[in-house]
Amino acid sequence: MKPSLPVRLTAEFLGTAFLVAAVIGSGIMGERLSGGNVAIALLANTIATGAALVALILTFGPISGAHLNPAVTVSDAIEHGLPWREALAYIAAQCAGGFVGAVAAHLMFGLRWYSFSAHPRRGPSQVLSEFVATFGLLCVIWGCSRRTPSAVPYAVASYITAAYWFTASTSFANPAVTIARALSDTFAGIRPQDAPLFIAAQFAGAFAATALFRWLVPRVRVDAGALS
Amino acid sequence: MKPSLPVRLTAEFLGTAFLVAAVIGSGIMGERLSGGNVAIALLANTIATGAALVALILTFGPISGAHLNPAVTVSDAIEHGLPWREALAYIAAQCAGGFVGAVAAHLMFGLRWYSFSAHPRRGPSQVLSEFVATFGLLCVIWGCSRRTPSAVPYAVASYITAAYWFTASTSFANPAVTIARALSDTFAGIRPQDAPLFIAAQFAGAFAATALFRWLVPRVRVDAGALS
Amino acid sequence: MKPSLPVRLTAEFLGTAFLVAAVIGSGIMGERLSGGNVAIALLANTIATGAALVALILTFGPISGAHLNPAVTVSDAIEHGLPWREALAYIAAQCAGGFVGAVAAHLMFGLRWYSFSAHPRRGPSQVLSEFVATFGLLCVIWGCSRRTPSAVPYAVASYITAAYWFTASTSFANPAVTIARALSDTFAGIRPQDAPLFIAAQFAGAFAATALFRWLVPRVRVDAGALS
Amino acid sequence: MKPSLPVRLTAEFLGTAFLVAAVIGSGIMGERLSGGNVAIALLANTIATGAALVALILTFGPISGAHLNPAVTVSDAIEHGLPWREALAYIAAQCAGGFVGAVAAHLMFGLRWYSFSAHPRRGPSQVLSEFVATFGLLCVIWGCSRRTPSAVPYAVASYITAAYWFTASTSFANPAVTIARALSDTFAGIRPQDAPLFIAAQFAGAFAATALFRWLVPRVRVDAGALS
Numbered sequence: 078m079k080p081s082l083p084v085r086l087t088a089e090f091l092g093t094a095f096l097v098a099a100v101i102g103s104g105i106m107g108e109r110l111s112g113g114n115v116a117i118a119l120l121a122n123t124i125a126t127g128a129a130l131v132a133l134i135l136t137f138g139p140i141s142g143a144h145l146n147p148a149v150t151v152s153d154a155i156e157h158g159l160p161w162r163e164a165l166a167y168i169a170a171q172c173a174g175g176f177v178g179a180v181a182a183h184l185m186f187g188l189r190w191y192s193f194s195a196h197p198r199r200g201p202s203q204v205l206s207e208f209v210a211t212f213g214l215l216c217v218i219w220g221c222s223r224r225t226p227s228a229v230p231y232a233v234a235s236y237i238t239a240a241y242w243f244t245a246s247t248s249f250a251n252p253a254v255t256i257a258r259a260l261s262d263t264f265a266g267i268r269p270q271d272a273p274l275f276i277a278a279q280f281a282g283a284f285a286a287t288a289l290f291r292w293l294v295p296r297v298r299v300d301a302g303a304l305s
Numbered sequence: 306m307k308p309s310l311p312v313r314l315t316a317e318f319l320g321t322a323f324l325v326a327a328v329i330g331s332g333i334m335g336e337r338l339s340g341g342n343v344a345i346a347l348l349a350n351t352i353a354t355g356a357a358l359v360a361l362i363l364t365f366g367p368i369s370g371a372h373l374n375p376a377v378t379v380s381d382a383i384e385h386g387l388p389w390r391e392a393l394a395y396i397a398a399q400c401a402g403g404f405v406g407a408v409a410a411h412l413m414f415g416l417r418w419y420s421f422s423a424h425p426r427r428g429p430s431q432v433l434s435e436f437v438a439t440f441g442l443l444c445v446i447w448g449c450s451r452r453t454p455s456a457v458p459y460a461v462a463s464y465i466t467a468a469y470w471f472t473a474s475t476s477f478a479n480p481a482v483t484i485a486r487a488l489s490d491t492f493a494g495i496r497p498q499d500a501p502l503f504i505a506a507q508f509a510g511a512f513a514a515t516a517l518f519r520w521l522v523p524r525v526r527v528d529a530g531a532l533s
Numbered sequence: 534m535k536p537s538l539p540v541r542l543t544a545e546f547l548g549t550a551f552l553v554a555a556v557i558g559s560g561i562m563g564e565r566l567s568g569g570n571v572a573i574a575l576l577a578n579t580i581a582t583g584a585a586l587v588a589l590i591l592t593f594g595p596i597s598g599a600h601l602n603p604a605v606t607v608s609d610a611i612e613h614g615l616p617w618r619e620a621l622a623y624i625a626a627q628c629a630g631g632f633v634g635a636v637a638a639h640l641m642f643g644l645r646w647y648s649f650s651a652h653p654r655r656g657p658s659q660v661l662s663e664f665v666a667t668f669g670l671l672c673v674i675w676g677c678s679r680r681t682p683s684a685v686p687y688a689v690a691s692y693i694t695a696a697y698w699f700t701a702s703t704s705f706a707n708p709a710v711t712i713a714r715a716l717s718d719t720f721a722g723i724r725p726q727d728a729p730l731f732i733a734a735q736f737a738g739a740f741a742a743t744a745l746f747r748w749l750v751p752r753v754r755v756d757a758g759a760l761s
Numbered sequence: 762m763k764p765s766l767p768v769r770l771t772a773e774f775l776g777t778a779f780l781v782a783a784v785i786g787s788g789i790m791g792e793r794l795s796g797g798n799v800a801i802a803l804l805a806n807t808i809a810t811g812a813a814l815v816a817l818i819l820t821f822g823p824i825s826g827a828h829l830n831p832a833v834t835v836s837d838a839i840e841h842g843l844p845w846r847e848a849l850a851y852i853a854a855q856c857a858g859g860f861v862g863a864v865a866a867h868l869m870f871g872l873r874w875y876s877f878s879a880h881p882r883r884g885p886s887q888v889l890s891e892f893v894a895t896f897g898l899l900c901v902i903w904g905c906s907r908r909t910p911s912a913v914p915y916a917v918a919s920y921i922t923a924a925y926w927f928t929a930s931t932s933f934a935n936p937a938v939t940i941a942r943a944l945s946d947t948f949a950g951i952r953p954q955d956a957p958l959f960i961a962a963q964f965a966g967a968f969a970a971t972a973l974f975r976w977l978v979p980r981v982r983v984d985a986g987a988l989s
Contacts, residue, residue, distance in 0.1 A: 084977055095897055102927030110800035116338035116345045117800045120352070124804070125926040127356065128811065132920035135912045136904030140977060181893060185929045187886040202415040209409060213323055220364035228363045228458075230912075234919075235462075236360035242353040243330030245413045293312055293368060344566035344573045348580070355584065430643040437637060441551055448592030456591045456686075463690075464588035470581035471558030473641045521540055521596060572794035572801045576808070583812065658871040665865060669779055676820035684819045684914075691918075692816035698809040699786030701869045749768055749824060 080140050082163060088141035089167050090174035092133045096145050097178030097257040098185075099129035104264030105186045118264060119241065127238035134230035143230075146251040147171055148211055148283040149218060155287060168253070175257030183261065194259055194266025198246060203271075204278045206244035211282030213240060214250050219290035252276045310391060313369035317395050318402035320365040321373045325406030325485040326413075327357035332492030333414045346492060347469065355466035362458035371458075374479040375399055376439055376511040377446060383515060396481070403485035411489065422487055422494025426474060431499075432506045434472035439510030441468060442478050447518035480504040536596050538619060544597035545623050546630035548589045552601050553634030553713040554641075555585035560720030561642045574720060575697065583694035590686035599686075602707040603627055604667055604739040605674060611743060624709070631713030639717065650715055650722025654702060659727075660734045662700035667738030669696060670706050675746035708732040764824050766847060772825035773851050774858035776817045780829050781862030781941045782869075783813035788948030789870045802948060803925065811922035818914035827914075830935040831855055832895055832967040833902060839971055852937070859941030867945065878943055878950025882930060887955075888962045890930035895966030897924060898934050903974035936960045 080088075103125030107118035137143040142159075144150045147168040154164035180190045214236060221232045240248035249255045249267070255276055259269040267275065308316075331353030335346035365371040370387075372378045375396040382392035408418045442464060449460045468476035477483045477495070483504055487497040495503065536544075559581030563574035593599040598615075600606045603624040610620035636646045670692060677688045696704035705711045705723070711732055715725040723731065764772075787809030791802035821827040826843075828834045831852040838848035864874045898920060905916045924932035933939045933951070939960055943953040951959065 080977075087977060091900065095900075098893070099923050099927040102929075103923070106803075106926045106929070107800060110798075110803060112798055112800065114338075114340055114342070114345070114798070114800070116335060116340070116342070116349060117798070117804070119334075119338060120345070120349060121800060121804060121926050123349075123352070124807070125923045128919040129923035129927070132901050132916045132923065135909060135916040135919075136901045139908035140904070182927065185886055185890045185893060185927075187884075187929065200415075202413055206413045209326070209413060216319065216323075217360050217364045220368065224367035225363060232360045232363040235356040235363075239327050239331070239353040239357035239360065242334045242349050243327040243357070243410065243413075245330075245334070245415065293308075293315060342566075342568055342570070342573070344563060344568065344570070344577060347562075347566060348573070348577060351580070428643075430641055434641045437554070437641060444547065444551075445588050445592045448596065452595035453591060460588045460591040463584040463591075467555050467559070467581040467585035467588065470562045470577050471555040471585070471638065471641075473558075473562070473643070521536075521543060570794075570796055570798070570801070572791060572796065572798070572805060575790075575794060576801070576805060579805075579808070656871070658869055662869045665782070665869060672775065672779075673816050673820045676824065680823035681819060688816045688819040691812040691819075695783050695787070695809040695813035695816065698790045698805050699783040699813070699866065699869075701786075701790070701871065749764075749771060 082166065085141035085163075086166055086170040088137040089144060089170040090177075092137040092141070092143055093145045093171045093174030093253055094178035094181065095133055096126075096129060097175045097254055098182045099125050100254060101179055101258065101261045101263060101265045102182040102185060105182065105188075108264040119247065122265065123238055123241040126241065127234045130234035130237055131230050134233060138230060141167075145171060145174075145253070147253050148251065148279050149215070151280065152215055152218075152283045152287045155284070156291075171253040172256060175253040176260065179257040179261050183263075188263070191260045192262040194262045194268055196262070196266040196268060197271060198267045198275070199271045203246045204274050206246035207249060207275050207278035208282040208285075210240045210244045210246065210248035210250040211279040212286045213282075215283045215286035216290065219286065220294060223290075223294045246275070249275055250279060250282075252279055255279070308368050310394065313391075314394055314398040316365040316369035317372060317398040318405075320361045320369070320371055321399045321402030321481055322406035322409065323361055324354075324357060324373050325403045325482055326410045327353050328482060329407055329486065329489045329491060329493045330410035330413060333410065333416075336492040347475065350475075350493065351466055351469040354469065355462045358462035358465055359458050362461060366458060369395075373399060373402075373481075375481050376479065376507050377443070379508065380443055380446075380511045380515045383512070384519075399481040400484060403481040404488065407485040407489050411491075416491070419488045420490040422490045422496055424490070424494040424496060425499060426495045426503070427499045431474045432502050434474035435477060435503050435506035436510040436513075438468045438472045438474065438476035438478040439507040440514045441510075443511045443514035444518065447514065448522060451518075451522045474503070477503055478507060478510075480507055483507070538622065541597035541619075542622055542626040544593040545600065545626040546633075548593040548597070548599055549601045549627045549630030549709055550634035550637065551589055552582075552585060553631045553710055554638045555581050556710060557635055557714065557717050557719060557721045558638035558641060561638065561644075564720040575703065578703075578721065579694055579697040582697065583690045586690035586693055587686050590689060594686060597623075601627060601630075601709075603709050604707065604735050605671070607736065608671055608674075608739045608743045611740070612747075627709040628712060631709040632716065635713040635717050639719075644719070647716045648718040650718045650724055652718070652722040652724060653727060654723045654731070655727045659702045660730050662702035663705060663731050663734035664738040664741075666696045666700045666702065666704035666706040667735040668742045669738075671739045671742035672746065675742065676750060679746075679750045702731070705731055706735060706738075708735055711735070766850065769825035769847075770850055770854040772821040773828060773854040774861075776821040776825070776827055777829045777855045777858030777937055778862035778865065779817055780810075780813060781859045781938055782866045783809050784938060785863055785942065785945045785947060785949045786866035786869060789866065789872075792948040803931065806949065807922055807925040810925065811918045814918035814921055815914050818917060822914060825851075829855060829858075829937075831937050832935065832963050833899070835964065836899055836902075836967045836971045839968070840975075855937040856940060859937040860944065863941040863945050867947075872947070875944045876946040878946045878952055880946070880950040880952060881955060882951045882959070883955045887930045888958050890928035891933060891959050891962035892966040892969075894924045894928045894930065894932035894934040895963040896970045897966075899967045899970035900974065903970065904978060907974075907978045930959070933959055934963055934966075936963055939963070
């Protein structure tokens with residue numbers, strides 16, 4: 078019944094590739110067309126990312142759970158939703174997918190296949206933003222997946238749509254996406270030297286939410302294969 | 306089956322905190338990026354608030370009912386959906402959550418942890434707007450929760466998305482959020498001295514809708530724990 | 534089981550009042566805030582109208598069918614979904630609701646309670662637009678309500694969201710709303726002398742779609758009480 | 762149970778006509794109103810197209826499967842979802858519908874009934890974009906329709922909403938729509954001489970995704986009649 082590991086890894090790879098392509102590609106398009114109005118560029122970036130998440134989680138959720146995010150995969154492994162060996166393979170697939178997605182976005186827009194970002198994102202406000210963003214994301218995932226799993230695609234996409242605007246960092250909330258964005262000197266980029274603190278804050282937020290929801294909603298396996 | 310009171314209060318606290326963070330945070334971001342075009346700032350504020358409501362009601366609805374709003378909690382208590390003792394605890398949790406959400410938004414954007422708003426919102430048009438906004442909100446809640454409870458997250462979020470634009474006050478429609486916004490000298494703020502009339506109009510609108518729907522849709526317990 | 538006629542008429546009255554308040558109110562707000570960029574004003578108007586339709590059809594659909602539109606009510610009566618006597622009462626409630634919604638919008642924004650619109654909307658392109666808009670609306674209603682009634686709120690709201698932009702008239706597609714907009718000298722208004730041709734085109738489009746769907750999807754009662 | 766072929770062809774014709782009218786019409790409206798800000802015009806175009814897809818797939822999906830796209834129809838025939846004879850009839854209906862939709866859009870906006878587009882869209886980035894766009898579209902369709910068919914309307918609409926922004930070509934992803942857009946010298950147009958490579962890339966992307974999903978999600982008939 079449950080798809081084989083190679084099938085699930087392919088789903089994580091493809092899903093994360095499309096997610097990163099959506100984040101970076103729509104950032105490039107938004108910046109090119111918006112004539113310098115950053116709010117309009119971010120609005121386009123937001124709508125594209127939220128819509129992509131709905132489509133990708135509906136598509137890949139029934140196959141691999143559509144984690145598309147190492148912070149989600151590690152949290153799921155902590156909760157015994159996934160063996161640690163498979164979790165590591167998931168994370169590798171997500172990071173590889175994110176890299177391929179960034180390259181695909183660059184090639185579609187006629188840019189060099191990769192370039193290190195020069196976009197600084199640092200300081201306590203940014204790091205706090207990533208903690209809050211990922212804490213909230215895992216709250217949404219644990220709360221929804223344990224009680225109304227069929228709504229997870231809409232809940233996650235809606236949450237990220239909101240968090241793009243209510244956090245100062247525009248809510249990366251995903252270590253694999255953060256790494257891919259460090260390789261893109263475009264609207265959605267982040268300087269490589271700023272990435273480690275982002276990633277640390279993301280894992281910290283994810284773990285805090287996971288611990289809290291053990292108490293708030295008694296543990297049940299989150300299984301993306303059951304999402305629909 | 307029904308979660309314990311502390312669990313439900315934590316859900317109301319967290320949910321209202323994220324709701325206020327979304328309202329205030331996206332207002333700050335929108336204003337910063339929109340280069341003076343208030344319509345674009347409000348559009349971003351609207352999309353973030355509506356999307357946050359979808360995610361938060363899906364996440365916390367099955368736990369506490371996801372009232373996140375004293376006007377909803379009091380209306381529910383009037384309809385015997387919640388004992389009055391629990392209703393008071395809900396309201397305290399909502400107000401505390403709203404305050405923490407405002408502080409979190411300020412810190413994420415590098416502002417002082419709180420500041421009284423200087424944004425005047427007064428006059429009969431504004432007060433009428435809040436009456437209409439909250440009357441409509443409770444119509445949506447009673448109409449949906451008694452007949453199609455699984456659609457409540459989408460109905461409430463859609464209603465508020467619309468009401469941001471069709472009321473002159475941008476539809477606060479929530480006493481706990483109003484108090485929190487009085488403590489934020491940002492795009493979404495309201496002068497503390499204007500808050501009491503807003504709150505009075507909100508409760509009046511909520512009670513009018515509650516009375517009307519007793520007749521329109523025969524009474525059944527609205528139970529957020531049953532929303533999904 | 535089926536609500537009494539007075540209850541259903543109240544639902545049609547309230548629903549149409551909120552729909553018109555959303556259309557006119559968000560038009561005023563959009564125009565005031567958008568600094569002369571009509572596309573941004575119409576975008577706000579579109580999002581508010583589409584979101585209001587989701588909320589209102591979810592709320593009032595289970596009570597009265599949430600027609601909120603004389604062209605829908607007459608089409609339903611033609612298909613024997615509603616006795617003609619009740620259809621006339623529905624239409625009266627819709628027109629009265631539309632008038633009250635327009636007045637409410639004006640008062641919320643501090644305008645005179647009504648004012649005849651000076652906004653010309655005429656010529657064959659505009660009339661063709663209304664024919665196409667209402668033809669499409671009834672296609673969506675008949676297609677969805679006969680096969681997937683629970684999706685009607687989302688289908689209708691999505692259709693109108695699109696039609697605001699793909700028709701030259703911004704898709705009024707509703708005689709009761711057209712009359713109410715003639716009484717509003719604001720962004721969403723229409724000159725009273727241009728309204729009759731709009732209304733004629735709307736009924737013509739509705740009847741054409743109704744005739745076509747008799748053949749496309751064999752007749753079943755469309756019953757808004759069954760929408761959820 | 763399954764509608765007759767003429768009924769299904771009428772659904773494909775009407776659905777594609779409305780889809781093209783939405784794409785071209787909203788492009789005209791967006792360009793006219795946006796005062797030269799291309800990002801705002803494309804945002805309106807995106808929202809109208811995505812919303813139209815939700816409404817059209819919900820309406821016509823239960824009748825004909827709502828392919829509205831020769832790349833989808835050919836892929837479905839390859840997977841034995843549709844006899845080849847019917848597939849050819851579907852494609853003819855889609856192309857005819859697309860043409861009528863373009864004419865309707867032009868007439869609604871007071872333009873000549875057709876005009877060859879002068880909008881160049883060429884080069885490897887554009888062609889790669891169409892390959893990626895249609896590859897992703899078919900991933901979404903195969904992934905969703907085989908596991909959660911009732912979500913297909915939302916998944917497809919969300920995907921196209923995102924792809925308008927994350928591909929450099931704004932994701933035509935549909936041969937029938939591409940032909941129709943070649944006949945429209947407006948915002949959404951494409952020079953006739955650039956259309957063949959777009960169409961070739963679209964079919965290539967569709968076939969690649971179809972082959973991949975044979976392995977990812979074991980074959981089941983995709984039957985649009987079962988979508989709801």
